[in-house]
Amino acid sequence: MSERLQHRTALVTGSTSNIGRAIAEAFAAEGAHVIVSGRSRERGEQVVAGIRATGGRADFLAAELDGGADSARDLAERARAALGGRIDILVNNAGVYPAPDTAATDEETFDHVYAVNVKAPFFLTAAVVPAMERAGGGTVINLGSWIARLGIPVGALYSSTKGAMETLTRAWAAEFGPRGVRVNAISPGVILPRTDDGGEPHPGEIMMKGTPAGGVGSPDAVAHAAVWLAADESSFVHGTVVDVDGGRTGTAVIAA
Template sequence: MTERLRNKTALVTGSTSNIGQAIAEAFAAEGAHVVVSGRNERRGAQVVEGIRASGGRADFVAADLDGSADASRDLAERARAVLGGRIDVLVNNAGVYPAPDTAGTDEETFDRVYGVNVKAPFFLTAAVVPAMTEAGGGVIINLGSWIARLGVPLGSLYSSTKGAVETLTRAWAAEFGPLGVRVNAISPGVILPPAPEGSDPHPGEVMMKGTPAGGVGTPAAVAHAAVWLAGDESAFVHGTVVDVDGGRTGVAVIAA
C-alpha cells in the first residue's frame, strides 16, 4: 500500500462487482475511505467485508440509479454523510448493457439505458460538484467504452450512451476545471475477470486477437488507471479519455 489516496473519500457507483468493485478495492488499498454503491446489498456487503479484512475503510450505500434526479441527489447526500461530509472523488461507473438491434429496441429499453448510463451520472455529478468546489476541489472519473468509437454489431444503443459520457467528460472539464474539479474518463476495452484454469475461451477474446495486448484485460487494469486519475500524479490531466483497451481502438488490428 502506497497510500496515494490517503485522507481522500470516494464514491464509486456500481461497485458491487467487476470493474466498479476493482476500483473500490484499489482506492481503499491506497488509503481512501470508499463508499461502495449498487442495488445488491448482499454483494455490496461482501465487497465492504473484503476491503475491511484487508485493512481498508469502506461502507455500503444502496442505490438504484434509475436516471431520476432524486435518486442521484439522494445517493450524493447519503454518501456524504457516511464519508464525514465530503466526497473527494466520484467514479461514475454504474451502467447497463442490453444489446438488441436498432429495430428491435423499444422505447422503454431506450429510456432505461439512457436513464442509467447518462441521466444518472449527469444528475449525480450535478449533486456532487457544488460541495466539491466549496471544499476546494475534487475529481470526477467517468467510465466510457471502446465501442463508443469503434462500431460493433448490436451496439448502437449502449455505444451512443458511452459517446455521450465521453462528450460530457470534456464539457465538464471545461465547466468545472476552473472551479478546482478535474474531470476525466476511462475507456475500457474487453475486460473480463480472470478465467478459471481450463475453462473455454470467452467470446470477447476473439475481439482482442491481433491487438498489441493480444488478449482481454482484467478489472484490475481499469482500477490502476482510476487510481492514477484520482491522485495528485495526474493533477495536470483534464478532459481526457484514457484508453485501457489493449490497443484495440488506437492500433490497426492484424487478423490472425
C-alpha cells in the first residue's frame, strides 16, 4: 500500500460488484475510508469485510439510486455522517444496461435507464459538491463507456446515457473546477471479471479483436485509473475522459 489517498474519504456508487467493487478496494488499499454503496446488503457487506480483512477502512450503505433528488440527498447525507462529516471523492459508477433494439425499447425502460444512469449521478453530484467546495476541494469521477463514441448496432439507449455523462464531465469541470472540485471521467472498454470457468468466450471478447490489447480488460484496470484521477498526481487534470479500453476507440490493428 502506497497510501496515495491517506486521510481521504470516498463514496463509490454501485460498488458491490465488478468495476465499482474494484475501485472501492483500490481506494481502501491506498488509505481512503470508503463507503461501499449499492442495492444488495449481502454483497456490500462482503466487499466491506474483504477490505477490512486487509487492513482497510470501509462501511456499507444501502441505496436505491432511482434518479430522484431525495434519494441522492439521502445517500449524500448518510455517507457524510459515516465518513466523519465530509466526502473528498465521489465516484458515479452505478448504472444499468438494458440493451434492447431501439424499436423494442418502451418508454418505461427509456425512463428507467436515464433515471439511473444520468439523473441519479446528476443529483448526487449536486448534493455532494457544495460541501466539497466549503471544505476546500474534492474530486468527482464519472464512468462513461467506449460505446459513447464508437457506434455499435446494439445498446443505443445505454450509450446515449454514457455520452450524457461524458458531456456532464466537461460541463462540471468548467462549473466546479474554479471552486476547487476536479471532475473527470473514465471510459472503459469491454471489462469482464477474471474467471477460470473454462466456458465459451464472452461475446464482448469479439468486440475487442483488432485492438492493441487484443482482448478484454479487468475491473482492476479501471480501478488503477480511478486511483490516479483521485490522487495528487492528476491535480492538473480537469474535464478529461480517460480511455481504459485497450485502444478500442482510438486505434485499429491491421493484421499482417
